[in-house]
Amino acid sequence: METWFFILLIAVSISLILKAFFNLFSPPKKLTHTLPPGPSTFPIIGNFLWLRKSFFEIEPILRNLRKKYGSMVTLYIGPRPSIFVSDHSLAHQALVQSGSLFSDRPKALPTSKIMSSNQHNISSAPYGPNWRVLRRNLTSEILHPSRIKSYSHARKWVLDILFDVLQSKAKTGEPVQVLTHFQYVMFCLLVLMCFGDKLSQEQIKKIEDVVRRGLLGLERFNILNFWPKVTKVLLRKRWQEFFQRRKDQEDVLIPLIRARKKAKEEKLSDKKSDDYVLAYVDTLLDLELPEEKRKLTEGEIFSLASEFLNAGTDTTSTALQWVMANLVKYPHIQDKLFLEIKGVVGDGEEIKEDDLQKMPYLKAVILEGLRRHPPGHFVLPHCVTEDTVLGDYLVPKNGTINFMVAEMGWDPKVWEDPMAFKPERFMRNEQVFDITGSREIKMMPFGVGRRICPGFGLALLHLEYFVANLIWKFEWKAMDGDEISLEEKQEFTVVMKTPLMAHISPRKEIRS
Numbered sequence: 001m002e003t004w005f006f007i008l009l010i011a012v013s014i015s016l017i018l019k020a021f022f023n024l025f026s027p028p029k030k031l032t033h034t035l036p037p038g039p040s041t042f043p044i045i046g047n048f049l050w051l052r053k054s055f056f057e058i059e060p061i062l063r064n065l066r067k068k069y070g071s072m073v074t075l076y077i078g079p080r081p082s083i084f085v086s087d088h089s090l091a092h093q094a095l096v097q098s099g100s101l102f103s104d105r106p107k108a109l110p111t112s113k114i115m116s117s118n119q120h121n122i123s124s125a126p127y128g129p130n131w132r133v134l135r136r137n138l139t140s141e142i143l144h145p146s147r148i149k150s151y152s153h154a155r156k157w158v159l160d161i162l163f164d165v166l167q168s169k170a171k172t173g174e175p176v177q178v179l180t181h182f183q184y185v186m187f188c189l190l191v192l193m194c195f196g197d198k199l200s201q202e203q204i205k206k207i208e209d210v211v212r213r214g215l216l217g218l219e220r221f222n223i224l225n226f227w228p229k230v231t232k233v234l235l236r237k238r239w240q241e242f243f244q245r246r247k248d249q250e251d252v253l254i255p256l257i258r259a260r261k262k263a264k265e266e267k268l269s270d271k272k273s274d275d276y277v278l279a280y281v282d283t284l285l286d287l288e289l290p291e292e293k294r295k296l297t298e299g300e301i302f303s304l305a306s307e308f309l310n311a312g313t314d315t316t317s318t319a320l321q322w323v324m325a326n327l328v329k330y331p332h333i334q335d336k337l338f339l340e341i342k343g344v345v346g347d348g349e350e351i352k353e354d355d356l357q358k359m360p361y362l363k364a365v366i367l368e369g370l371r372r373h374p375p376g377h378f379v380l381p382h383c384v385t386e387d388t389v390l391g392d393y394l395v396p397k398n399g400t401i402n403f404m405v406a407e408m409g410w411d412p413k414v415w416e417d418p419m420a421f422k423p424e425r426f427m428r429n430e431q432v433f434d435i436t437g438s439r440e441i442k443m444m445p446f447g448v449g450r451r452i453c454p455g456f457g458l459a460l461l462h463l464e465y466f467v468a469n470l471i472w473k474f475e476w477k478a479m480d481g482d483e484i485s486l487e488e489k490q491e492f493t494v495v496m497k498t499p500l501m502a503h504i505s506p507r508k509e510i511r512s
């Protein structure tokens with residue numbers, strides 16, 4: 001079927017080339033600034049071929065193009081020009097200094113439009129009143145430090161689950177493949193924050209299965225966005241598969257939303273007023289959209305809940321795996337971290353959340369992990385609210401502008417020996433490293449400016465809490481004769497191509 005689609009594209013391309021040829025004779029449009037340079041593309045077919053690639057596949061191409069064209073490059077991906085920026089100071093100019101111009105999101109492609117309930121979630125909502133209300137609800141109701149603190153019992157519960165699994169592996173001496181465990185614990189935490197703390201492990205597993213299945217292999221559906229009227233006929237089966245994925249998720253998540261609605265009503269009518277811990281879904285039930293002056297629909301609440309799970313789980317478990325991989329690869333860094341923890345905890349059994357504030361080296365290890373292995377190599381695509389100039393080039397309203405996160409963290413002009421894992425680089429300065437990039441950008445694993453990841457505080461807490469406890473409880477070693485490979489591949493995030501396998505031994509036994 002794709003072959004027919006391709007032939008059709010060639011036919012349309014030829015007619016467009018002819019049109020472009022005739023346009024040569026019409027008077028040129030007057031433009032004071034031009035788009036940033038980039039490789040010329042064969043109309044339509046070129047756009048289509050770019051569209052089939054993931055950003056991860058495009059990244060090495062962009063790295064080469066940067067050498068030729070500089071730190072702003074244009075590619076024609078799909079129907080719009082896409083500008084890529086790899087320069088720190090241009091990113092600061094755009095996202096921080098001109099934040100109100102550069103914080104819009106592009107019009108969603110058809111599949112994303114369906115997934116986001118027509119851009120009624122935080123990450124894809126246009127810059128405006130609806131986005132502001134949705135984002136403020138998340139940050140003030142759920143991600144506020146005092147609310148985050150109120151979920152500490154959930155973190156302890158999940159940590160104990162993780163310890164039980166690792167303890168049994170340590171006893172048998174078999175190596176542990178940690179990623180699935182990390183993914184599961186992050187999932188538990190976010191599910192409890194999203195739907196309340198009364199869910200069983202079986203329910204959480206079911207949610208994880210269906211949400212993860214929906215997330216992986218999404219690039220398969222990119223092609224549907226190219227000329228949807230045609231793909232709806234020619235690629236009918238793939239569209240069906242796409243809708244089925246969403247339905248599978250709705251079947252699991254919508255009953256949970258309805259249960260929270262019922263619980264809230266019961267609480268209001270005072271039938272039940274027991275230990276009711278506020279969950280993200282509860283805050284959405286009565287929220288009003290200012291642009292449409294109405295409450296959210298069930299479908300929109302579903303999209304926001306899915307976004308919360310997708311945004312906060314794989315990103316953090318990926319970062320956790322990268323950090324642990326480096327601690328296994330470099331035992332001297334692991335030892336140094338262990339000694340710092342010992343200095344704070346003494347002979348205590350567990351690390352309390354307040355203890356984390358006293359561990360600067362731990363923070364440096366996490367920051368170095370995020371610099372060297374950012375889970376997302378690009379921020380989400382941005383667009384401008386009006387035609388704008390950046391770095392002497394035009395950034396048009398009908399295009400997208402993308403910022404290259406990994407490139408900035410690996411820039412030798414900013415970071416000495418950038419590909420090495422050296423947490424000490426974050427210890428040299430008296431001041432705490434500013435991850436929000438408000439004064440200057442050195443790296444931006446969470447983005448910067450008005451669209452900065454609202455979950456960065458929660459993510460850093462989760463990373464610090466789990467890394468510290470995992471190192472305090474166990475010694476982590478590479479398997480005999482096994483090199484820890486830092487090769488990458490793209491899943492939803494940029495993960496380890498060869499997932500981390502390690503031998504673990506309880507520290508208690510080592511100490512006694």
Ligand code: HEM
Pocket residue numbers: 122123124135307308311312313315316319374375376378379380381445446447448450451452453454455456458459
């Ligand atoms: C290590 C973990 C994480 C990383 C590396 C990360 C990274 C990012 C990045 C790069 C963006 C895009 C910024 C932009 O477009 O300019 C983003 C947006 C977002 N993230 Fe995160 N994130 C993480 C964890 C979380 C968590 C835990 C949550 C929620 C609980 C979350 C919720 C969101 C949301 C809702 C957005 C959209 C913001 C907007 O468009 O206004 N993220 N994140």
